[in-house]
Amino acid sequence: SQQGEEDPQALSIQEGENATMNCSYKTSINNLQWYRQNSGRGLVHLILIRSNEREKHSGRLRVTLDTSKKSSSLLITASRAADTASYFCATDVGWIKAAGNKLTFGGGTRVLVKP
Amino acid sequence: DAGVTQSPTHLIKTRGQQVTLRCSPKSGHDTVSWYQQALGQGPQFIFQYYEEEERQRGNFPDRFSGHQFPNYSSELNVNALLLGDSALYLCASSLLGQETQYFGPGTRLLVL
Numbered sequence: 661s662q663q664g665e666e667d668p669q670a671l672s673i674q675e676g677e678n679a680t681m682n683c684s685y686k687t688s689i690n691n692l693q694w695y696r697q698n699s700g701r702g703l704v705h706l707i708l709i710r711s712n713e714r715e716k717h718s719g720r721l722r723v724t725l726d727t728s729k730k731s732s733s734l735l736i737t738a739s740r741a742a743d744t745a746s747y748f749c750a751t752d753v754g755w756i757k758a759a760g761n762k763l764t765f766g767g768g769t770r771v772l773v774k775p
Numbered sequence: 776d777a778g779v780t781q782s783p784t785h786l787i788k789t790r791g792q793q794v795t796l797r798c799s800p801k802s803g804h805d806t807v808s809w810y811q812q813a814l815g816q817g818p819q820f821i822f823q824y825y826e827e828e829e830r831q832r833g834n835f836p837d838r839f840s841g842h843q844f845p846n847y848s849s850e851l852n853v854n855a856l857l858l859g860d861s862a863l864y865l866c867a868s869s870l871l872g873q874e875t876q877y878f879g880p881g882t883r884l885l886v887l
Contacts, residue, residue, distance in 0.1 A: 700814075702879050705878075708875060748817050761874070763876060765818045768816075
């Protein structure tokens with residue numbers, strides 16, 4: 661089962677516009693991470709936000725986390741054609757001694773940035 | 776510094792066959808996780824290995840098994856393949872206790 665649900669499922673924007681996608685999850689978490697996937701290949705880690713953080717920035721990326729609503733958002737500013745990809749949120753309940761940790765992914769948002 | 780590598784990149788099998796997928800973790804990493812990603816969906820956690828033992832397992836049948844070698848590389852084995860096993864299989868490595876996992880390019884398995 662997938663813990664996170666992304667919204668929208670697909671997004672089409674013009675180059676230069678901002679793209680916002682949301683992620684909701686069900687259980688308490690240690691951190692939430694966003695990944696990008698190009699053309700069905702490997703995932704690239706974008707940003708991690710811990711449960712005690714509310715907002716984080718990395719270049720053109722801005723992530724927010726609202727643990728009371730169990731939701732997160734990813735904003736990509738000034739989008740470029742190269743940002744065309746699928747974006748996934750993944751929750752982590754934390755590393756458990758002798759049991760490790762696992763990421764639980766949502767279904768993803770497919771973003772198309774038109775030149 | 777080599778990232779996570781996986782082999783093969785593509786594989787075609789028929790129902791009932793067995794398959795072995797391989798993963799070499801990023802240099803310095805000791806933990807390997809495997810995920811299955813069906814078309815149009817997010818990755819699903821299969822299991823995680825460190826110290827050559829399976830430490831945590833997702834909701835996958837016993838047909839899915841794995842192994843980790845002393846050099847931290849790992850194999851994923853799937854027996855009695857079903858059509859529904861067709862997917863992209865992703866390997867991710869990390870350092871024990873660290874949160875970020877680094878993914879390989881995946882192996883695309885097609886079961887006919």
